[in-house]
Amino acid sequence: MAIFASIPTVNLVLNHENLEMLWGKKIPTAQEKGYPAIFNDMCYWVLMIGDEPIAYTGSLTQNNYALVGNTYVKKEWRSQGLHPYLLHLRNDSSHLKNLDKVTVINPIEESSTQHLERVVSKLGYTKILPEMLQGELKNYNCWVKRSVYTNNEIDSHIGCGSYGLSSS
Numbered sequence: 001m002a003i004f005a006s007i008p009t010v011n012l013v014l015n016h017e018n019l020e021m022l023w024g025k026k027i028p029t030a031q032e033k034g035y036p037a038i039f040n041d042m043c044y045w046v047l048m049i050g051d052e053p054i055a056y057t058g059s060l061t062q063n064n065y066a067l068v069g070n071t072y073v074k075k076e077w078r079s080q081g082l083h084p085y086l087l088h089l090r091n092d093s094s095h096l097k098n099l100d101k102v103t104v105i106n107p108i109e110e111s112s113t114q115h116l117e118r119v120v121s122k123l124g125y126t127k128i129l130p131e132m133l134q135g136e137l138k139n140y141n142c143w144v145k146r147s148v149y150t151n152n153e154i155d156s157h158i159g160c161g162s163y164g165l166s167s168s
Helices: 016-023 037-041 082-091 113-122 135-139 152-157
Strands: 008-013 043-049 052-061 065-073 100-104 142-145
Touching: 008 016, 008 082, 016 043, 016 052, 037 052, 037 065, 043 082, 052 082, 065 082, 082 113, 113 142
Parallel strands: 065 100
Antiparallel strands: 008 043, 043 052, 052 065, 100 142
8 A cells, every 4th residue: 555644544424425425525326336226225434534535435234244345446546555455444343354245346437347356356255156145136246255253153044155135
């Protein structure tokens, strides 16, 4: 990661409206960007340099895993290691570190599927087989980062390792 004049900090905001207030302008919702509708309910981790918001990512805990994603880094701050840095902060937070993390690969702007798959792979994510997905998530390119605490006992509680939103 690059050296900055100010130490990067993270602000946690509870919803999309608060994200827009902190960002200082309208931002498309996760669903408007092509994510599953449930991603609209995420809280956001906003990376700040001084008073300037420069990146954000979201999370939403489910029964025993977390949906994560809808990450964005301002163009002028890209290629400085901020994307993996922010994901690491989010994934290792006290309320997410013991949960499996499920993300959707959804390239926007200049990003590509291949680039995003390389990034999440380097962070320890693996592609989820389609038969392990349920509900709305079946239609997306999903990856999982297993918690170090995940074992067969936990797998049995989530339907043999399946992820997704029930269709009820």
